[in-house]
Amino acid sequence: MGSLTALAEEILANAKRLDHHLSSHNLIPTSFDHDSLAELPSELESARKALINATHTLKHLSQGPVGSSMEIIFNWTDLLSLRVIYEFKLSQAVHIDGSTTYHEISSKSGLPEALVRRFMRHAMGNHIFAEVSPDAVRHTAASRLMNTDPGFFDAVGLETSELAPAASKVIEAIKRYGDSGEQNESAFSLANESTLSIFQILGQHPERARRFGSGMRFFTKDGSWDLKHLYSGFDWKSVDHSGTTVVDMGGGIGSVSQFLARSTQHIKFIVQDLPGTVEQGRASLPEEFRGRIEFVAHDFFTEQRLASPDIYLFRWIMHNWSDPYCIKILRNLSSTMSKGSRILIYEYVLEDAPETQLTEKMGPYVYSRKLHVFFSKKDSTDKGIQQESRYDHGRVLQQCRAYKS
Numbered sequence: 001m002g003s004l005t006a007l008a009e010e011i012l013a014n015a016k017r018l019d020h021h022l023s024s025h026n027l028i029p030t031s032f033d034h035d036s037l038a039e040l041p042s043e044l045e046s047a048r049k050a051l052i053n054a055t056h057t058l059k060h061l062s063q064g065p066v067g068s069s070m071e072i073i074f075n076w077t078d079l080l081s082l083r084v085i086y087e088f089k090l091s092q093a094v095h096i097d098g099s100t101t102y103h104e105i106s107s108k109s110g111l112p113e114a115l116v117r118r119f120m121r122h123a124m125g126n127h128i129f130a131e132v133s134p135d136a137v138r139h140t141a142a143s144r145l146m147n148t149d150p151g152f153f154d155a156v157g158l159e160t161s162e163l164a165p166a167a168s169k170v171i172e173a174i175k176r177y178g179d180s181g182e183q184n185e186s187a188f189s190l191a192n193e194s195t196l197s198i199f200q201i202l203g204q205h206p207e208r209a210r211r212f213g214s215g216m217r218f219f220t221k222d223g224s225w226d227l228k229h230l231y232s233g234f235d236w237k238s239v240d241h242s243g244t245t246v247v248d249m250g251g252g253i254g255s256v257s258q259f260l261a262r263s264t265q266h267i268k269f270i271v272q273d274l275p276g277t278v279e280q281g282r283a284s285l286p287e288e289f290r291g292r293i294e295f296v297a298h299d300f301f302t303e304q305r306l307a308s309p310d311i312y313l314f315r316w317i318m319h320n321w322s323d324p325y326c327i328k329i330l331r332n333l334s335s336t337m338s339k340g341s342r343i344l345i346y347e348y349v350l351e352d353a354p355e356t357q358l359t360e361k362m363g364p365y366v367y368s369r370k371l372h373v374f375f376s377k378k379d380s381t382d383k384g385i386q387q388e389s390r391y392d393h394g395r396v397l398q399q400c401r402a403y404k405s
C-alpha cells in the first residue's frame, strides 16, 4: 500500500485512461445520470477495477479507523432507505424524464409525504434520485434503472426485503443451532418464523419465488457473473451434437439453459427444479426454445429418474447446502450415470485468506475465483465419481472428495 499521494496518482492515471476512452469515442462523460462506463473493452476493465480498489483504499485511509468503521456501522441506513424505495415503489412514482413533486410521489405511493422526503433525501446521498427544488425530484441513472428494468428492481427486492432481513437473524440462528448445516435451522427460517427451508418457504409464495428467479437472472447479466464465463469455462463445442442432453439441476426458471441453448446448436436441456419454479419456467419459456428446453419437476434430494444424460449441470447450487446435503445431491445421480456421463459444477468459492480488494470482495467481480469442477464417472461399475480436472481448492471440492471416499 502506497502513500496517499501514490494512491492518488494511480487513481489519476486510471481515471485519465477511462476519460480518454469516453472522449475519443464521443461517449457521454461519466455522471450519476448516465452509465457511461457500462460497456468497456476488456483492457479498460482492469483500469476500472484498479480505480475502484485504489479509491476504496484511499477513502478508508483518509477516513481513519473511526471514520471507516462508522461508515460500516451506519450501513444499515442505506439499506433501509433503499428498501423503502423498493417497497413503496418510489422509483415508479417519479416521471422517467422531468421532475415530480414529493406531494405527487406521496399520492402515488401511499407513503406519507414527510417520509417520502426523508427517505428519498437519504437515498440521494447514494446518488439514487436527485433534488431539483426543495419540493421536487428527478431520476438519476440508478433510480431510473429501478423503474425501467424489472430484473434490477427484483434484484433490489431480493436483497433488501428477502436476504437482508434474514441476515439480521444470523446471530440468533447461531445461538440456537450452532453450525448445524440443517436447511431448516437457518436465519432465513427464523426470519420467516418457519420450520421450513428457504426454498420450501419460497415454494409456498409464488410471487417471492418469481422475484428470486428474476433477481438471479439479473445477477447473471453483466460483469463476472455473466453467463459467458460458463460458456468459456467448458468446451461446449465438443458436446454440441444431436443426442446430447444436459440436465440443468436446480435450473430455476431456465435462464442458464436458455443462454446455453442460444450459444449451442444441438444440445437439449432438461431443467429440473421444484414444482412451482418449473411451472413458472415453462410458462415463461420463449417460443424459440420450445424444441430444445424441457422442464421437469424434480427434487434433487430424491433419486434421479432420467436415464443417463450426458451432463448434469449444477450452477450455483452447491453453495446453498452444507456438506452432507451436497453429498446427498451427488449420490442421487450415481445410479443413472453411465460411461462418459459427467457432472459439471459451476461455483465460486472464497479464497482461504482475507480479501481486501473491493472488486474481488463484491460479487459482480469475483469470477476469477469461480470454481469449475468436472467429474466423470469412468464406467458404470465405479463406486464413486472420479474427478476429471480441478481448477481450485475449496469447499465444493472437499464435498466431492468426501463423496468419493
Ligand SMILES: C[S@@+](CC[C@H](N)C(=O)[O-])C[C@H]1O[C@@H](n2cnc3c(N)ncnc32)[C@H](O)[C@@H]1O
Pocket: 199, 216, 217, 249, 250, 251, 252, 253, 255, 256, 272, 273, 274, 277, 298, 299, 300, 301, 314, 315, 316, 317, 320
Ligand atoms: C441459487 S438458485 C440457482 C438457479 C440457477 N441454477 C442459476 O444458476 O441461476 C438455486 C435453485 O435451486 C432450486 N432448488 C432448491 N431446492 C431444490 C431441490 N430440492 N430440488 C431441485 N431444485 C431445488 C431453487 O428452486 C433455485 O432455483
